[in-house]
Amino acid sequence: MIDATTTAAPSQELAGAELVRAYAGGAVSPVDVARGVLEDIEANNPAINAFSNLDPEQVLADAAASEARWRRGEPLGPIDGVPCTVKENLYRVGIAARAGTASSDPVMPVRNSPVVDRILEAGGVIVGSTTMPDWGMLSSGVSSLHGVTRSPWNPDWTVGGSSGGAGAAAAAGFGSIHIGTDIGGSVRLPATWLGLATLKPSDGRVPIDNPYLGRAAGPLARSVEDVALAMSVLSRPDVRDYTSLPPEKLPWDELDVDVRGKRIALHLEPGAGMPVDPEVRAAVSRAADLFSDAGAEVVELKPFMNERYLENMDAFWRVRFWRSYVDLTPEAKTRVLPFIATWVHGGADVSGRKALEYFDSIADLRRATVDATQPFDAVLSPVASVAAFPADWPMPWGHDDAGMAHISFTLPYNMSGQPASSVNCGFTSDGRPIGLQISGRRFADLETLQYTSWYEKARPANATPTFPSGS
Structure with a gap:
């Protein structure tokens, strides 16, 4: 260290x-x-x-x-x-x-x-x-x-x-x-x-x-x-990205916001994947209390993820990278990380019908995410269900194959296209950082950062990181 x-x-x-x-x-x-x-x-x-x-x-x-x-x-x-x-x-x-x-x-x-x-x-x-x-x-x-x-x-x-x-x-x-x-x-x-x-x-x-x-x-x-x-x-348009948004001059340096009267969701149950560590849950709950104490209306958000969404997303990605893997030479395949080589085999020889089912499931997840979160100015949740794990583990559970069981809180906002931030909100008893995710409505990137900045300024000293410094 x-x-x-x-x-x-x-x-x-x-x-x-x-x-x-x-x-x-x-x-x-x-x-x-x-x-x-x-x-x-x-x-x-x-x-x-x-x-x-x-x-x-x-x-x-x-x-x-x-x-x-x-x-x-x-x-x-x-x-x-x-x-x-x-x-x-x-x-x-x-x-x-x-x-x-x-x-x-x-x-x-x-x-x-x-x-x-x-x-x-x-x-x-x-x-x-x-x-x-x-x-x-x-x-x-x-x-x-x-x-x-x-x-x-x-x-x-x-x-x-x-x-x-x-x-x-x-x-x-x-x-x-x-x-x-x-x-x-x-x-x-x-x-x-x-x-x-x-x-x-x-x-x-x-x-x-x-x-x-x-x-x-x-x-x-x-x-x-x-x-x-x-x-x-x-955040400037570029013709090389066909999804690039049109020009918009956002005042990124204006980070102040008044949270009084804002409707904020608290999302603590993932609905699928790994259960939330009690220390993570407690840290995120304390962060939500700060919003409530400052006059925001904090409302519990029920889970909108399910195991089917996670499993189908994982399967879709396996198919995608099986295509990359299968084109490698036999010698090159031996150089792929063993965990990844095993994982991609789950996408081998998947039928076109199944692949389309996986793809359609992404649209369902997008719809479910927008429907669940649209009533709120922001949604507070853990970023991950657990804190940092051993460095040589490929995934939070070790070397076993548990699919994408760890991204129930993050994945929805990639698929819905909504902005989502992370900011430190506490530490475990052994000193590992814990992040608070704050998500917003689609295109509300600056607003999402404003809520994130508000919490960063309001958080207590015991949730504020003092970063390790070098030589």
Whole structure:
């Protein structure tokens, strides 16, 4: 475990928004911040394993260019000089991407993903690409290519997944803003198990050039303010994403909200999958009490998930990745993570009729989610039923195959396209973070972040993370 008593580098002391203010006033140099981040990575990343790619010379060159712009008074955008990371599957020109698996040849991108372009256009300094598990289909940091990515809080704990490297980098202070992707909980699960803030945005809010049913890209950070700062850069239309939303100037820096009179749902029973740990339930209930005490009307939300939805989603994904697996050479198949190789066989030779049944079930889940949540301004729930599990487990229950039993709270909002955040709301008795999920109506991304910011400011000290710091 990293010694939390050591002195932090400038990048760890200052959030992204604070860094920009410091750059503008000449109090801090982007080059000094970049050097501090790189020193932290050199000292602490060997125990964490957050990166799939690092190029310190390029990082320093980009930071020097930012410093020159600030000296001229000509910053490119609201994150000029802010250190950022991007998940491995968010393509960067000339940097090999392998989707976390040792089984297939690397993709050498010839163009950046929209996310990467938005960061660079705004002057962000990309520190590196972060790790992910095989094909992004595990909720842990276990990868046949990268090995195990571990929690900065405690190397014995999981980072979650599939944006595990992004979460690890955020918790370790390897930059201010970290972008992951989420198709069933993949930015919110690392956030809950690492004490972070995040937003899984509405479909199309953050363009990606490989849109897929339920997939979104979203920022992870130590604060809601930095999540909002990232969204101010990322949430711009891009023709490469056919789901991209039309232009909309949202005031992402306006995070204040009055919760009095708001109708807030409290969703504690998943309806399917893993039962909720009592410590998780208690932490989320205490968070709901704060909303109630502040004048919100808090109403219990009955479960709207069921085992059929979970099982059909799991089966649909198995079919999808069986197609990837079956095209591999026999030798390449031996390099797939054994857990994933076993899992994809559940999708072998599924009939077209069954595959359509799985697909139709997704539409049913979407309808059920919208019907259940539409009456409310926001819905409070756990992100996950359990806190962090051992780092070398591929899933929260270990190495057995339990399908997708852990995503009953997160999956619905991917399929419905609604925004959903995570913010830390407490700790287990042994110190593991617990995340509160706050979901909103579709396209109410800013409103959802406002409720998340409200809770972040209102939460007690014993629910507020003090992140471990490195060298």
